Amino acid sequence: MQVKQNIPEYYGLSEEEVRMTLESYVEEHYKAGEYFLQEGKIAGKIGFVKKGIFRSFFYNDNTDDITTQFYVPGSLIISIESLNNQVPSKENIVAVVDSELSTVSYERQKQLYELIPAWNRICKDLGDEMNKDMLNRATQLQTMSATERYQDFCTQNPEIIKNVALKHIASYLGIDIATLSRIRRKI
Amino acid sequence: MQVKQNIPEYYGLSEEEVRMTLESYVEEHYKAGEYFLQEGKIAGKIGFVKKGIFRSFFYNDNTDDITTQFYVPGSLIISIESLNNQVPSKENIVAVVDSELSTVSYERQKQLYELIPAWNRICKDLGDEMNKDMLNRATQLQTMSATERYQDFCTQNPEIIKNVALKHIASYLGIDIATLSRIRRKI
DNA sequence: AGCATTGTTTGACAAAAGTCAAATAATGAA
DNA sequence: TTCATTATTTGACTTTTGTCAAACAATGCT
Numbered sequence: 380m381q382v383k384q385n386i387p388e389y390y391g392l393s394e395e396e397v398r399m400t401l402e403s404y405v406e407e408h409y410k411a412g413e414y415f416l417q418e419g420k421i422a423g424k425i426g427f428v429k430k431g432i433f434r435s436f437f438y439n440d441n442t443d444d445i446t447t448q449f450y451v452p453g454s455l456i457i458s459i460e461s462l463n464n465q466v467p468s469k470e471n472i473v474a475v476v477d478s479e480l481s482t483v484s485y486e487r488q489k490q491l492y493e494l495i496p497a498w499n500r501i502c503k504d505l506g507d508e509m510n511k512d513m514l515n516r517a518t519q520l521q522t523m524s525a526t527e528r529y530q531d532f533c534t535q536n537p538e539i540i541k542n543v544a545l546k547h548i549a550s551y552l553g554i555d556i557a558t559l560s561r562i563r564r565k566i
Numbered sequence: 567m568q569v570k571q572n573i574p575e576y577y578g579l580s581e582e583e584v585r586m587t588l589e590s591y592v593e594e595h596y597k598a599g600e601y602f603l604q605e606g607k608i609a610g611k612i613g614f615v616k617k618g619i620f621r622s623f624f625y626n627d628n629t630d631d632i633t634t635q636f637y638v639p640g641s642l643i644i645s646i647e648s649l650n651n652q653v654p655s656k657e658n659i660v661a662v663v664d665s666e667l668s669t670v671s672y673e674r675q676k677q678l679y680e681l682i683p684a685w686n687r688i689c690k691d692l693g694d695e696m697n698k699d700m701l702n703r704a705t706q707l708q709t710m711s712a713t714e715r716y717q718d719f720c721t722q723n724p725e726i727i728k729n730v731a732l733k734h735i736a737s738y739l740g741i742d743i744a745t746l747s748r749i750r751r752k753i
Numbered sequence: 754a755g756c757a758t759t760g761t762t763t764g765a766c767a768a769a770a771g772t773c774a775a776a777t778a779a780t781g782a783a
Numbered sequence: 784t785t786c787a788t789t790a791t792t793t794g795a796c797t798t799t800t801g802t803c804a805a806a807c808a809a810t811g812c813t
Contacts, residue, residue: 445709447701459694492687499686500679506693507646513700514634520707521740522632525770545791553708555771560792712800731760742801747762 390497399494404481409433409474415456416472422461424482428454431478432542436550437470446551449475449539455505456480476542525554526562577684586681591668596620596661602643603659609648611669615641618665619729623737624657633738636662636726642692643667663729712741713749 392400407426409415415433416422426433433450435458447470450456461468462485483491491498519528529552533540540548549559579587594613596602602620603609613620620637622645634657637643648655649672670678678685706715716739720727727735736746 439709445705447705447708459697463691463694496683496686499690503686503690503693504650506690506697507650510646510693510697510700513697513704517700517704517707518632518634520704521634521738522626544789551708556791557772557793558770561770564792733760743761744763744802745800748800751762 390501392495392497396495396497400491400498403483403487403491405484407480407482409478409480411474411476411478413474414471415474415480416458416461416468416470418469418471419467420461421465422458422468422485424484425462425488426456426480426482428452428456429479429481432475432539433472433478434475434543434547435470435472436547444547444550446547449536449543449551451536451538455509457509475547520553525552525558526566528552529554529559529562530566577688579682579684583682583684587678587685590670590674590678592671594667594669596665596667598661598663598665600661601658602661602667603645603648603655603657605656605658606654608652609645609655609672611671612649612675613643613667613669615639615643616666616668619662619726620659620665621662621730621734622657622659623734631734631737633734636723636730636738638723638725642696644696662734707740712739712745713753715739716741716746716749717753 405424406429409431415426418437428450430452433454433456434446435448435450435456436444436446439445450472456472458468458470458472460466461470465485492502519531523531529548532548532552545559545563546556549556552559554562592611593616596618602613605624615637617639620641620643621633622635622637622643623631623633626632637659643659645655645657645659647653648657652672679689706718710718716735719735719739732746732750733743736743739746741749
């Protein structure tokens with residue numbers, strides 16, 4: 380999910396509103412392997428990726444590590460259900476490499492809805508973007524072969540290919556790691 | 567996607583706001599096979615399903631009819647990209663059986679954002695719900711076998727099973743029609 | 754009712770993808 | 784650097800899923 384560029388201009392934020400927005404951000408650094416959110420904990424913030432890569436995943440019945448999403452610079456990191464309903468998260472979100480985020484706390488987020496009317500629209504648009512991406516992902520899983528999914532992923536996400544363990548990409552694409560290894564050999 | 571019940575109470579709408587909201591709805595009847603939205607046209611409204619079933623689909627390169635979603639009573643029908651950006655739709659949305667909708671036009675929708683502050687939150691929450699559903703769908707396609715996906719679909723959507731052609735369910739689940747037929751025999 | 758159209762099932766087969774286990778390769782910590 | 788751990792590849796094999804074509808069933812017009 381890529382955050383729309385030039386938010387202030389686009390949404391006609393006043394200088395005061397821009398100032399309040401910028402004040403709300405907290406910069407955070409994550410070492411590879413550090414968690415943004417852990418299973419069982421309640422999400423307390425959203426994050427905008429400035430640098431690095433994050434990965435969200437959960438453990439299924441068989442305790443397999445299932446990757447549900449990658450987050451690259453420009454992405455919004457949010458665990459919607461946990462954050463909105465303040466319930467324990469079912470997913471983990473972890474930095475894959477050393478990374479930097481701008482975060483906004485849940486509390487501050489709620490204030491911004493009141494303070495800056497346009498904030499609602501910004502968040503709605505971000506949500507719509509996520510929706511489009513998610514629909515796209517579902518459609519790919521629905522209609523494309525393992526090889527096609529991998530090839531498309533490679534062209535769309537060269538940075539992820541370079542930095543993320545193959546097994547996590549395999550899991551994200553719904554492909555067995557051995558099968559993906561063979562797909563790579565053939566290409 | 568199920569629309570949250572009791573919207574007025576939940577979002578603290580005033581009587582006046584409830585009145586404006588209700589005034590915005592246009593009731594529409596669709597015969598089986600009638601289109602809510604056609605590929606190439608620009609989406610002009612959103613719809614809440616009151617009765618019946620709708621189906622969204624597109625044609626891929628091979629001109630296969632790919633079902634992307636079903637809409638049952640309580641669902642919000644929206645073609646996000648086409649409506650938000652007022653660009654031609656890539657998908658079709660059609661009534662599977664005789665159906666009834668409450669619709670709100672794109673123009674009125676925009677007015678409501680101004681007239682009723684809570685409308686922003688309502689729409690954001692609806693979007694979040696859609697997001698959750700879509701993530702769930704992607705995860706199923708990613709991790710479950712064809713048989714598991716079909717079984718889960720049957721328990722979650724008995725009404726759809728009863729009323730929609732098997733080939734559309736197969737397409738939605740990403741399963742070949744012949745394969746799904748065999749899955750059914752075995753169960 | 755009769756017929757054409759569309760949807761579903763089935764068989765025989767092919768291709769895609771997964772499983773298990775072992776061999777390599779890469780990585781990271783002492 | 785060395786060793787243990789983790790990641791990736793590979794082989795041999797099984798299972799799942801898809802393909803094609805034909806048969807059968809259901810549906811809807813006229």
